[in-house]
Amino acid sequence: MIHILLIVCSLFTFSANAAVQDFCVADLKGPDTPAGYTCKPAAKVTVDDFVSTGLRFAGNTSNIIKAAVTPAFAEQLPGVNGLGISIARLDLSPGGVVPMHTHPSGSELLLVTQGFITAGFISSANTVYVKTLKKGDLMVFPEGLLHFQVNAGGVTAVAFASFSSATPGLQILDFALFANDLPSKLVEATTFLDDATVKKLKAVLGGTG
Numbered sequence: 001m002i003h004i005l006l007i008v009c010s011l012f013t014f015s016a017n018a019a020v021q022d023f024c025v026a027d028l029k030g031p032d033t034p035a036g037y038t039c040k041p042a043a044k045v046t047v048d049d050f051v052s053t054g055l056r057f058a059g060n061t062s063n064i065i066k067a068a069v070t071p072a073f074a075e076q077l078p079g080v081n082g083l084g085i086s087i088a089r090l091d092l093s094p095g096g097v098v099p100m101h102t103h104p105s106g107s108e109l110l111l112v113t114q115g116f117i118t119a120g121f122i123s124s125a126n127t128v129y130v131k132t133l134k135k136g137d138l139m140v141f142p143e144g145l146l147h148f149q150v151n152a153g154g155v156t157a158v159a160f161a162s163f164s165s166a167t168p169g170l171q172i173l174d175f176a177l178f179a180n181d182l183p184s185k186l187v188e189a190t191t192f193l194d195d196a197t198v199k200k201l202k203a204v205l206g207g208t209g
């Protein structure tokens with residue numbers, strides 16, 4: 001009798017486990033909500049939803065910051081949707097910089113795989129935490145805090161940044177201030193910078209007004 005009960009119980013556990021939803025591959029045609037994308041029907045999911053080959057290749061660093069970030073977020077790697085993880089590749093040419101920025105929705109773990117990177121973040125108490133990292137070194141940037149990465153050697157640096165979110169988001173401070181149409185008067189009032197400096201930075205970064 002006890003044996004039969006155990007068998008019934010384990011069968012029940014088995015079927016309950018089988019009913020668990022293993023994944024929620026992003027349906028990129030559906031809405032991108034704060035809780036992530038809606039799920040692609042399981043019958044349409046393939047292994048390629050869980051694989052990204054895009055990080056094999058160096059990004060194009062021929063730009064003003066001499067840096068390239070190649071993301072594997074939910075949009076590029078639909079299988080991470082709902083799992084609270086993602087990753088990106090960072091290429092930094094000599095002189096390259098990832099300007100001060102935040103990821104509103106995720107903490108970051110940066111692993112340097114080539115070259116040297118000076119990285120740092122600033123806490124909400126305005127304490128600075130900065131260090132020069134070399135191949136194999138890691139640094140963590142807590143969610144939401146301003147941080148940056150600068151090439152610290154004469155060679156191209158490569159790093160991989162993993163995030164505690166499938167959609168960590170990215171806001172770059174300089175672009176927020178100088179790459180849009182926020183009127184110069186308001187930029188000056190809120191930053192204490194002078195008009196000439198604000199106009200110069202708007203010109204460099206593509207802002208207007």
Ligand SMILES: *[C@@H]1O[C@H](CO)[C@@H](O)[C@H](O)[C@H]1NC(C)=O
Pocket residue numbers: 060061062063
């Ligand atoms: C890299 O970007 C620059 C500037 O946009 C462009 O001129 C160049 O062709 C790109 N190089 C490659 C290899 O795509």
